[in-house]
Amino acid sequence: MGRFHLNDSINLLSKLTPRRALNAGKVLSSYYISKWFKKPVQWGFPISISFEPTTSCNLRCPECPSGLRAFTRPTGMLQKDFFTDTIDQLSKELMYLVFYFQGEPYLNPQFLDMVKYASGKNIYTATSTNAHYLNDDNARKTIESGLDRLIISIDGTTQDVYQQYRVGGKLEKVLEGARNVVKWKKELNSKTPMIIFQFLVVKPNEHQVEDVKALARKTGVDDVWFKTAQVYDYQNDPNDLIPSTAKFSRYRKNEDGTHTYKGKLSNHCWRLWHDPVITWDGMVSPCCFDKDAQHKMGSLKEKSFKEIWKNGEYTRFRTQLLKGRKNIDICANCSEGTKVWSN
Numbered sequence: 001m002g003r004f005h006l007n008d009s010i011n012l013l014s015k016l017t018p019r020r021a022l023n024a025g026k027v028l029s030s031y032y033i034s035k036w037f038k039k040p041v042q043w044g045f046p047i048s049i050s051f052e053p054t055t056s057c058n059l060r061c062p063e064c065p066s067g068l069r070a071f072t073r074p075t076g077m078l079q080k081d082f083f084t085d086t087i088d089q090l091s092k093e094l095m096y097l098v099f100y101f102q103g104e105p106y107l108n109p110q111f112l113d114m115v116k117y118a119s120g121k122n123i124y125t126a127t128s129t130n131a132h133y134l135n136d137d138n139a140r141k142t143i144e145s146g147l148d149r150l151i152i153s154i155d156g157t158t159q160d161v162y163q164q165y166r167v168g169g170k171l172e173k174v175l176e177g178a179r180n181v182v183k184w185k186k187e188l189n190s191k192t193p194m195i196i197f198q199f200l201v202v203k204p205n206e207h208q209v210e211d212v213k214a215l216a217r218k219t220g221v222d223d224v225w226f227k228t229a230q231v232y233d234y235q236n237d238p239n240d241l242i243p244s245t246a247k248f249s250r251y252r253k254n255e256d257g258t259h260t261y262k263g264k265l266s267n268h269c270w271r272l273w274h275d276p277v278i279t280w281d282g283m284v285s286p287c288c289f290d291k292d293a294q295h296k297m298g299s300l301k302e303k304s305f306k307e308i309w310k311n312g313e314y315t316r317f318r319t320q321l322l323k324g325r326k327n328i329d330i331c332a333n334c335s336e337g338t339k340v341w342s343n
Contacts (some may be wrong), residue, residue: 007191015124016095021196023045025165027273045309046090050278051097052100052103052277054103056106057104061165105129105131115145128151128153140184148194151201158171179219182219195222196222199224199227202243269325279293283300284308
């Protein structure tokens with residue numbers, strides 16, 4: 001879920017009801033029992049979900065299947081009626097909704113209407129955007145939707161650096177969008193959303209880490225988060241993306257020039273107990289590292305979420321993870337929560 005500031009934490013806690021608190025206790029206790037005894041137990045329902053507004057994107061980022069147009073699954077737009085039906089199933093237990101998986105959320109014309117619906121259910125809502133569609137009208141509607149957190153991807157402080165990862169993007173459009181949201185947040189006297197510049201640290205931009213902090217202050221956003229890059233072919237990567245500064249990389253450089261993943265793949269994962277993904281077309285996937293939704297737990301077009309959450313596919317996947325996480329493809333390059341650190 002990333003980091004919380006004091007006001008943001010207070011805002012999240014305001015979403016806590018007795019029923020949600022009881023559910024969170026069930027989920028947490030069942031996770032630890034599963035971890036200790038190496039057998040999957042699931043007593044509650046998701047505390048958090050990621051819901052995909054669309055697989056479409058206007059950019060062509062090199063490590064993103066949406067940017068590369070490399071999906072094997074269908075592309076499309078989340079429909080509002082399907083979204084509201086699903087949220088109605090989950091809202092009494094659900095506290096946190098990440099309105100993002102793959103694609104650019106603002107390309108879905110119903111996106112902000114869906115955010116408003118979830119906010120009306122007293123669910124904490126967050127999204128991540130490349131900010132190219134945050135024109136004045138969308139910026140105002142973003143504030144009015146009740147969105148709690150807006151993450152703006154800004155992977156460079158100059159156009160020549162920014163475009164090396166955000167291929168096809170315009171830095172000035174990003175900054176204009178950020179300024180629009182900051183303006184309307186002040187004009188509407190709103191405490192939300194918390195506006196964050198997220199800086200994915202890669203080799204072309206690692207020298208601009210301090211620059212983006214200054215740019216954030218100048219623009220008026222609330223914080224800067226730095227994120228390590230997930231590089232799919234890191235073992236054979238020609239070092240075009242992996243930073244040379246060790247603390248900015250999730251990979252360790254070996255003497256022969258190859259790279260090794262730094263993390264330890266322990267045979268447990270909190271995400272499998274509290275934070276599933278729902279694709280635009282209703283497939284339930286175990287977590288956000290399954291970017292092509294290849295590990296399908298079930299379809300919400302065929303079954304209710306609560307049937308899927310406790311079905312045989314989920315049980316088998318959790319069992320496999322508890323036995324050997326390194327043998328699951330989507331887990332091999334995962335840090336159980338992408339490393340994010342704050343300014």
